[in-house]
Amino acid sequence: MIVITYDSTKTNADAILKRIAQVGYDNDKYTAPNEAYNKRPQCCQYKRN
Numbered sequence: 001m002i003v004i005t006y007d008s009t010k011t012n013a014d015a016i017l018k019r020i021a022q023v024g025y026d027n028d029k030y031t032a033p034n035e036a037y038n039k040r041p042q043c044c045q046y047k048r049n
Contacts, residue, residue: 021030024037
């Protein structure tokens with residue numbers, strides 16, 4: 001779990017969640033692309049739905 005504080009005049013929660021998924025972390029709204037997920041170290045991978 002992560003708590004993020006951001007300046008709503010510069011970004012929004014949707015953009016942040018999308019970017020988190022793009023670097024390999026699934027979240028409630030977006031699924032990471034397999035290529036990005038597979039680049040994570042084996043110890044940081046988890047069972048995906």
